[in-house]
Amino acid sequence: MTTAKSKATKTKVKIVSPDLGHHATDVGLEFSKETEAKIKRILKRYPEDKAQSAVIPVLRLAQDEFGGWLSTSAMQLTAERLGLPYIRVYEVATFYTMFNLKPVGKYHLQVCTNCSCMIRGSDKIVEAVKDFTGISKNGEMSDDSLFTLTEVECLGACVEAPMMQVNNGYYTKLDKEKTLQILDALKKGEEVETATPTTPMKDGY
Amino acid sequence: MATPKLSIEDKIFKNLDGSDDWSIKGYQKRGGYDGLKKLLTTNPDVHIAQLKESALRGRGGAGFPTGLKWSFMPKPDGKKPNYLVCNADEGEPGTCKDRDILRYDPHTLVEGMIVGCHCLGAETGYIYVRGEYYDESSRLSQAIDEAYEAGLLGKNILGTGVNVDIHLHLGAGAYICGEETALLESLEGKKGQPRVKPPFPAGFGLYGCPTTINNVETIAQVPPILKKGNDWWCQFGRENNHGTKIFSVSGAVNLPGNFEAPMSITLKELINDYAGGVIGGWENLQAIIPGGSSTPMLSAEDCETAIMDFDGLREFGTGLGTAAVIVMNKDTDLLRVMTRISAFYKHESCGQCTPCREGVGWVFRLMERLSRGEGTLEELDQLYDVTKKIEGKTICAFADGAMWPVQGTLKHFRHLFEEKIKENMKKSA
Numbered sequence: 237m238t239t240a241k242s243k244a245t246k247t248k249v250k251i252v253s254p255d256l257g258h259h260a261t262d263v264g265l266e267f268s269k270e271t272e273a274k275i276k277r278i279l280k281r282y283p284e285d286k287a288q289s290a291v292i293p294v295l296r297l298a299q300d301e302f303g304g305w306l307s308t309s310a311m312q313l314t315a316e317r318l319g320l321p322y323i324r325v326y327e328v329a330t331f332y333t334m335f336n337l338k339p340v341g342k343y344h345l346q347v348c349t350n351c352s353c354m355i356r357g358s359d360k361i362v363e364a365v366k367d368f369t370g371i372s373k374n375g376e377m378s379d380d381s382l383f384t385l386t387e388v389e390c391l392g393a394c395v396e397a398p399m400m401q402v403n404n405g406y407y408t409k410l411d412k413e414k415t416l417q418i419l420d421a422l423k424k425g426e427e428v429e430t431a432t433p434t435t436p437m438k439d440g441y
Numbered sequence: 442m443a444t445p446k447l448s449i450e451d452k453i454f455k456n457l458d459g460s461d462d463w464s465i466k467g468y469q470k471r472g473g474y475d476g477l478k479k480l481l482t483t484n485p486d487v488h489i490a491q492l493k494e495s496a497l498r499g500r501g502g503a504g505f506p507t508g509l510k511w512s513f514m515p516k517p518d519g520k521k522p523n524y525l526v527c528n529a530d531e532g533e534p535g536t537c538k539d540r541d542i543l544r545y546d547p548h549t550l551v552e553g554m555i556v557g558c559h560c561l562g563a564e565t566g567y568i569y570v571r572g573e574y575y576d577e578s579s580r581l582s583q584a585i586d587e588a589y590e591a592g593l594l595g596k597n598i599l600g601t602g603v604n605v606d607i608h609l610h611l612g613a614g615a616y617i618c619g620e621e622t623a624l625l626e627s628l629e630g631k632k633g634q635p636r637v638k639p640p641f642p643a644g645f646g647l648y649g650c651p652t653t654i655n656n657v658e659t660i661a662q663v664p665p666i667l668k669k670g671n672d673w674w675c676q677f678g679r680e681n682n683h684g685t686k687i688f689s690v691s692g693a694v695n696l697p698g699n700f701e702a703p704m705s706i707t708l709k710e711l712i713n714d715y716a717g718g719v720i721g722g723w724e725n726l727q728a729i730i731p732g733g734s735s736t737p738m739l740s741a742e743d744c745e746t747a748i749m750d751f752d753g754l755r756e757f758g759t760g761l762g763t764a765a766v767i768v769m770n771k772d773t774d775l776l777r778v779m780t781r782i783s784a785f786y787k788h789e790s791c792g793q794c795t796p797c798r799e800g801v802g803w804v805f806r807l808m809e810r811l812s813r814g815e816g817t818l819e820e821l822d823q824l825y826d827v828t829k830k831i832e833g834k835t836i837c838a839f840a841d842g843a844m845w846p847v848q849g850t851l852k853h854f855r856h857l858f859e860e861k862i863k864e865n866m867k868k869s870a
């Protein structure tokens with residue numbers, strides 16, 4: 237197995253499978269200096285010959301850095317950075333639900349519709365999101381590319397139901413009015429405090 | 442007879458409601474890290490013997506005795522390292538206790554990891570947190586940094602010669618990664634698919650090394666048990682079910698929340714004295730899921746007498762699971778909620794075993810149709826038969842957990858399906 241350090245950081249990315257949503261502008265993709273520093277620190281968590289352990293955190297950094305979703309090139313870049321075959325990264329990216337394999341809006345609205353949230357009215361939250369954004373179906377993006385709506389499974393905040401996750405933050409104890417207020421503020425580009433305001437992780441993930 | 446509420450001294454998670462300072466300063470003010478040095482200079486075998494006697498049982502769902510599990514770990518042989526891995530994947534619908542530990546009292550877990558690593562001969566511990574808990578992980582990550590700065594992590598902790606490093610690892614959304622061997626696969630950077638057992642993790646775990654996996658709450662409870670002793674711990678709860686426990690009460694109650702209470706408390710007390718009662722009053726109760734979505738529900742009648750511990754709930758054909766209590770009152774569309782739970786399992790199957798991959802989807806589709814009244818009474822029997830055929834036939838316990846709630850629904854609420862089906866038949870006739 238290749239070690240964590242073995243791959244160059246500035247890689248020209250080859251197109252591997254253009255039908256997976258490849259964009260021409262992705263060619264020549266590279267991680268920023270800041271991200272590269274985070275990757276180096278992340279790799280220190282695992283034994284030296286176990287760089288594969290870093291696939292999830294590095295894919296999450298890649299998703300953040302390249303527009304909120306993983307293009308073929310972003311996955312390819314991750315594979316090369318960690319010294320792994322592309323398929324190992326691709327199968328991870330497709331297994332976990334937090335990886336977006338197609339573009340999403342600037343704000344990814346993930347509304348929990350599982351049991352505790354359903355009992356406490358998640359229907360109304362989904363409806364409020366649809367009304368505000370004009371999105372008609374689960375999984376769609378709004379015309380202005382600001383919002384994507386995804387109905388998701390239990391997010392582990394059931395005693396604060398109903399709730400939704402927007403990008404990395406939770407908004408809990410929602411009702412229709414509170415949901416609309418949050419969406420309105422986001423649309424105006426304002427920051428909205430999450431349920432657990434705190435300093436983000438140093439290494440990103 | 443009412444179970445007395447825990448005093449603040451007796452609570453392990455003194456800041457579970459987040460009203461106090463979560464950082465190391467607050468934790469130390471609440472007595473945290475006191476006596477850690479003594480624990481680290483005591484022989485691990487002494488600790489493990491005490492844990493065995495304490496009857497601490499895992500808080501992640503299966504209730505396996507923790508002391509016994511820890512005694513399976515081989516002593517480090519100098520060739521392969523031992524690992525302690527904390528399971529903070531918390532994904533069982535209704536369950537949300539670990540989230541509040543991570544964000545409001547993260548040092549309880551950090552201290553537990555230090556002591557746990559010492560007991561298990563591990564110098565490295567990983568905490569695998571579900572990918573969505575980002576703010577929560579950020580808190581935990583700051584707590585870990587604080588512990589390093591205070592000399593409570595790293596080399597030669599408090600001059601005891603004990604070395605412990607702990608690392609946080611965030612997932613990316615997959616319920617199945619809560620299953621302990623799927624979690625290890627995921628931590629190795631692979632798809633989270635459960636391993637065939639044996640070999641068990643204590644022999645062949647993370648990177649093929651001896652590994653113990655425990656839930657957040659379990660690990661955090663270890664230092665207080667070891668410090669305060671078994672007499673203190675065993676005063677709570679019935680024999681073989683001792684201790685304090687966090688209950689997550691959600692759904693149709695007036696004050697949903699996470700509550701640390703004595704084990705073996707009655708369900709009725711928990712609902713009325715902690716969670717503010719059922720919305721619309723106790724008479725408005727329809728059913729309660731007692732231990733997360735995988736555990737079969739209790740009828741309103743069962744709820745009158747059910748005792749919240751491992752053995753008490755088994756008497757009702759269900760289980761304590763993760764102690765996530767989901768309350769449905771008479772305003773809840775019960776069949777819709779249960780169908781939604783089936784949809785969850787369909788979505789989360791890892792797809793390795795045919796009975797699970799095919800069967801869970803089949804059961805969901807039938808639940809969906811029958812709950813709308815589209816189908817026949819014979820199909821209700823068929824549904825039950827299929828759940829029985831899937832149970833026990835798969836690599837991991839996921840498929841069983843997907844079938845139990847359906848069986849519970851048929852046991853207590855078959856009449857709801859029947860009414861819908863008959864209504865439909867009348868309409869079409």
Ligand SMILES: Cc1cc2nc3c(=O)[nH]c(=O)nc-3n(C[C@H](O)[C@H](O)[C@H](O)COP(=O)(O)O)c2cc1C
Nearest residue numbers: 499500501528530531532619620621655656659838
């Ligand atoms: C499908 C499935 C999901 C699970 N999810 C979790 C989980 O999110 N957290 C957890 O601690 N245990 C979970 N478990 C149980 C673990 O496999 C394991 O038994 C547990 O982490 C052991 O810790 P404990 O002994 O401290 O309870 C799950 C089990 C299964 C079969």
Ligand code: SF4
Nearest residue numbers: 791793794797835837
């Ligand atoms: S039972 Fe289901 S989740 Fe578990 S290993 Fe088999 S297919 Fe995967």
Ligand code: FES
Nearest residue numbers: 348353390393394
């Ligand atoms: S059911 Fe919605 S957060 Fe758990």
